[in-house]
Amino acid sequence: MTQAAAQRRGGGGWHRFANPARFRRIAGAVAPWASGLAVALLLLGLALGFFVAPADYQQGETVRIMFVHVPSAWMALFCYTALAAASAASLIWKHPLADVAARAMAPIGAVFTAQALITGALWGQPMWGTWWVWDARLTSVLVLLFLYLGYMALWQAIEDPAKAAKACAILAIVGFVNVPIIKFSVDWWNTLHQPASVLTTEGPKIHASMLWPLLVMAAGFKAYFVAVLLLRMRTELDGARLRALESRLAAAE
């Protein structure tokens, strides 16, 4: 799908954003706001988490790790969902920016997943007395990390970017069956890891003084995700443009 083809469709709906120049303009306008918002929210969230939220009566000060751990785990799942959605958009509508977005999202998601695992280990050592337990949920987050790594490896293994994009899109959608298994694995296997306590049908089970820092951090991570995603997508588009110019130059010589 080329820029011209996107314009032939009248530029309606999502294809309005398929034009790289227009995307670049919008991204350029949004990115500073997203970055600023991310910094502000993360600072506020950390301040709330460190100084306002009380220490837990069972977990003590260690509970503060949760303000990074839980939003990271949410982001790990969110990024993979977004990755699969972008992949589906790329396969179904052949949206050119969806490929770029999917490719740009994968490393961000991988980092959040790694962060969830590392902070989880740091929390587990004082709480459970061990860095790692082979509990279903921990294991499935580890598997999620492997899914991200496999996705990125496949992208690097295929030379033709258009083919790589499609193959990776198929892989992302196939891997997506794993995401609900992760979410509901707590209920299925219900082992050491505590069951979900924020999104339950009876409403949040944790106190507001702890819920707020959590939500602010989560919003901060989301803003960070948007800022970094836009940056990576712009870099990706610049790279594609550079490659096109180089090949044109090579052809002219």
Place this chain on the structure above:
Amino acid sequence: MGGFWTIVARDLLLARRQGAATLLVVVFFAMTVTLFPLGIGPERVVLARIASGVVWVAALLATLIALDRMFQADHEDGTLEQLLLAGPALELVVLAKALAHWLSSGLPLILAAPVMALSLHMDARGLLVLLAAMGLGTPILSLVGAIGAALTVGLRRGGVLITLLVLPLYLPVLIFGVGGTEAAILDTSIRPHLLLLGAGLLGAIALTPWAAAAALRLALE
């Protein structure tokens, strides 16, 4: 459907004539299982405890061996393109290839599994459940493996990549497969584990050919 069985028969013939591919898979399986008593020690109780897990892990790895050849040889000599042009729907080709892969690697593993499980002191009830679970689970491995094989067809280092792509997707099979035998040992209901594996198999039959066929079309563009 005529073309379907032709492909199955052809792949089986190729597997038989291309130098004992099936034997290789079974020997790899037996060797892997043998490593565990050597690594862990010969205590009867310990081995009986880990038997089902060891057999499943070895089976998982053994099915990977023949996976990278599922489409690779046909891609290299152009057969795959002919199949795309003149054969049955590519989804059926994938199903046929996965069935042939299962018949030449999954089924022999199920036949070899009792010997290996008994050598690890698994009891009779656990063994029956293990075989039932493997009967339902190993076809899933072939079907899901077909996606990995189709995605990496034509890549230079596809074999290594398949492992990274496919093993995470194999995990639910391992969990429910081992869960069934565990339940038999602990004398709880084995039904949910086998039902989940059966559901997984039906889902895999219905869905994986689409993904693998899409990946193949991409490779043949």
